[in-house]
Amino acid sequence: MATVHHWTGLEARALRLALRMSVRSFAGHLGVGIRTISKWEKLLAATEPRQDTQAILDTALARADAAAHLRFETFLSEVGRAIYAEGAGGPLAWEYESWTDDLDRAVVALSRQDFAFADSLIRRWLGRFNLRSGLDDKGLYLFARSTTLLGDLQRDQGAVLGPLSAQHSYASAKSLFGQLGIPRRVAQLDLSLAVVAEMSGKLEIAAQQYESLAVDDRLSRRDRARARLWVGTALSKDGNYSYASRVMLAATREFEDLAEPEDWSVAHQKLALAHRGAGDLAKALHFIGIARSTAATDAPMQRVRLETAHGHILLSDPATRDDGLTTLDKAARLAGQFGLSHQLASIEGIRAMSEGASAPRRR
Structure with a gap:
């Protein structure tokens, strides 16, 4: 539902039109003089009503109904597009709040892997403005936050490298937050870029970046613990299972x-995979059991990750291989349903590796 952070004559006129009232009837509706309404209509954004x-x-x-709210937003959007087309600058006052609300909704959509809806919310504003739109610091902040969320969406969909990728979006957002002088946001994007490096197979580089960020005071204690956990993830993928397990265990205690x-449960999932890599299937099953029973979210992404990890562990034992394949099939169906291409590729990689390991050797 539409809200206005700060009224000017422009928003007041849009409300009158949305309510389909004449100047006289609108004045009576609000309990103000007709001259006041006429002043708002003449000066528009150049005048502001008193606080009361x-x-x-x-x-x-x-108190307006839903249809009036829709007309109100439509009138303001049309005015905003006209102003933008004339090169008059960045967002109008009402747009800041709508932009913020849409980004908050996009965060929720991403957590549910509703990529189409999240993409529409983010691109609505990235398409409306650009860096030549005369954005003030607040507008630049929202633009940078939008670009960061676009990177999150691209990462979750598996678009890791290239001009239309998470890496490109994160680098652009990092530059903007640096320009705005917000070091915490810059460090968070360094963390996201390290994840991209890990996903693209640059495990040594990712581990080094994570290690640096794990002691970076720009980050919150939780983000530093995540960086420590991801050091272990990169080490585990690179075959350094023993050290990876110790690093992950420290992060688990921090969570x-x-x-x-949620982070505590994810840490147990990653610990399980490290022990699987080391060949200790009893500990791997122990930790994946904890992760599955304590998962703090039912988001599709995390369900796919948990089932993939469980399937990977089951495949490692010939006695439970069939159960492992069934579990991976379940994870693959869910990943396909939500367009999680990176997870699908990971599942196919596990299957291929398992088939190679179980194939009879030729003499």
């Missing part, structure tokens, strides 16, 4: 101290 009148306008908008159940 702003509250009256808030109430009038809140427990921080009372972060």
Whole structure:
């Protein structure tokens, strides 16, 4: 539902039109003089109602029905496009709040792997403005945040490298946050870029980046613990299972101290894979059991990761190989349903490796 952070004559006129009232009837509806409404209509964004009148306008908008809200947003969007086409600059006052709301909705959509909806919310604003739009610092911040979320979407869909990839989006957002002087956001994007390096197979580079970020004061304690966990992930993928397990265990304890159940569960999943790599299937099954029973989210991405890890461990034992293949099939179906191409590729890689290991050797 539409909201206005700060009213000007422009938004007031849009509300009158949305309510389909004349100047006289709108003045009576608000309890203000006709001259006041006429002033708003003449000066538009160049005038602002008094604080008490702003509250009256808030109430009038809140009481309007859904159809009036839709007309209100449409009128303002049309005005915004006209202003943008004339080169008059960045977002109008009302757009900042709508932009922020849409990005918050995009975060939720991404957590559910609803990529189409998240993409529409993000691109609505990246298509509306660009870096030549006269954006002020608030607009640049929202643009950078939008670009970061676009990178998250591209990463989750497996678009890791290239001009239309997570790497490109993260680098662009990092540059903007650096320009704005927000070191915490810059460090978070360094962490995201390290994930991209790991996903693209640059395990040694990723491990080095994670190690540096694990002690970076720009990051929160939780993000530093995540970096420590991901050091272990990169080491495990590179075959250094013993050291990886020790690093992951330290991160797991940190998540427990921080009372972060989701990260704690994920850490056990990664510990399970490290022990599988080391050949200790009893410990691997122990840790994956903890991860599956304590998973703090039912998001498709995490369900696929858990089932993939479980299947990988089961495949490692000839006695449970068939169960492993069944579990991987389940994970593959879910990954395909939600367009998780990187996870699908990982599952196919596990299958291929397992088939190669079980094939009879020729003499």
